[in-house]
Amino acid sequence: MxxxxxxxxxxxxxxxxxxxxxxxxxxxxxxxxxxxxxxxxEIAPVADPGEAAALLAQSWDMLYFVSPNAVEQALALVPDGAWPGVETVAAVGRATAQALTDAGRAPELVPEQRFDSETLLAMPELADMRGRRVLIVRGEGGRALFADTLRARGAEVLFAEVYRRLRPAxxxxxxxxxxxxxxxxxxxxxxxxxxxxxxxxxxxxxxxxxxxxxxxxxxxxxxxxxxxxxxxxxxxxxxxxxxxxxxxxxxxxxxxx
The missing domain is CATH 3.40.50.10090 (Rossmann fold)
Known part of the structure; x- marks a missing residue:
């Protein structure tokens, strides 16, 4: 290029x-x-990954990965990157989508223009979320916009927090x-x-x-x-x-x- x-x-x-x-x-x-x-x-695993690992092992209507870090740390807990118990995998952007593809499951939902939660939320596939179970894979203390919006559209939303963000000395x-x-x-x-x-x-x-x-x-x-x-x-x-x-x-x- x-x-x-x-x-x-x-x-x-x-x-x-x-x-x-x-x-x-x-x-x-x-x-x-x-x-x-x-x-x-600096990216580090969470101190106690047990809860996140248990959530990742369940079946979900949708898994949403907010970053490549989320993919990497989730795979450290549940190595099967094909996510066989998940109907739809969503990624915030191309780098996250590539990390998922490399792990064995290309995501079904990826924004085509700006790569952020707002753009993903505008996709027609997420307009009606009634009765759907969604797991957001993220770091500790991420943004609440995606979860709040999907809940307002009828989804049950939980978080798997798989990494911490630390400020280096x-x-x-x-x-x-x-x-x-x-x-x-x-x-x-x-x-x-x-x-x-x-x-x-x-x-x-x-x-x-x-x-x-x-x-x-x-x-x-x-x-x-x-x-x-x-x-x-x-x-x-x-x-x-x-x-x-x-x-x-x-x-x-x-x-x-």
Missing amino acids: AAPCDLGGRGVLVTRPAAQADGLCRLIEAAHGRPIRLPTI FDPAPLLSRWTDDVVMVTVTSDEIMLNLMEMLGPAGRAPLLATPLVVVAERTAEKARGLGFARVEVAERAEDAAIVRALCALCPAAAD
Whole structure:
């Protein structure tokens, strides 16, 4: 795939968990940018997986996986990725769908445009959920929108919380000392990642961070970023690596000339 622009050596802060950053970093490098890795979330199994494992072993009308992490951690508890007792498997986006496919069950429901719960909820297959049992596979303390909406449509909804999100320990001083020279743009792919980044950079990092152009993957995150004081925010058209790089290109039009 041809790079959408030439980032001209610009430094891009990549804040995804370490195990999920490689694809985006490769695309930034292909566009002649410099990825700067700063994982702001660590993924860990839940302390007591017994309840989630019991739920995953049951039969369901629908399983909804909110992330590739949800797929990976669920498979650690119930290795049969074909999910034989499940009528419909749903995925929030393409990366999650690919993880499910690789495990043995391609999902029946995946949004085609923006990859989020709102887009999935708009699909006609989920319009009438009366009498259906749904299990949402997620991390601890995820969003309630999907569950609340399906319950309002008549479904019984439970959660299998299979992982925890932890904020890594980090000394911001070395990065902040070279921020102006090195960090030209920042990418975040969730509200939690953005808030963790602010905490990890500390009070001294707030002003330089807010002054740095930011790429997000959801309008709700953009609204929160603007409320926090970010000077410039670009929303990627999809929560995909290629779309994030296109948004980076939009932040520096000269790179596309």
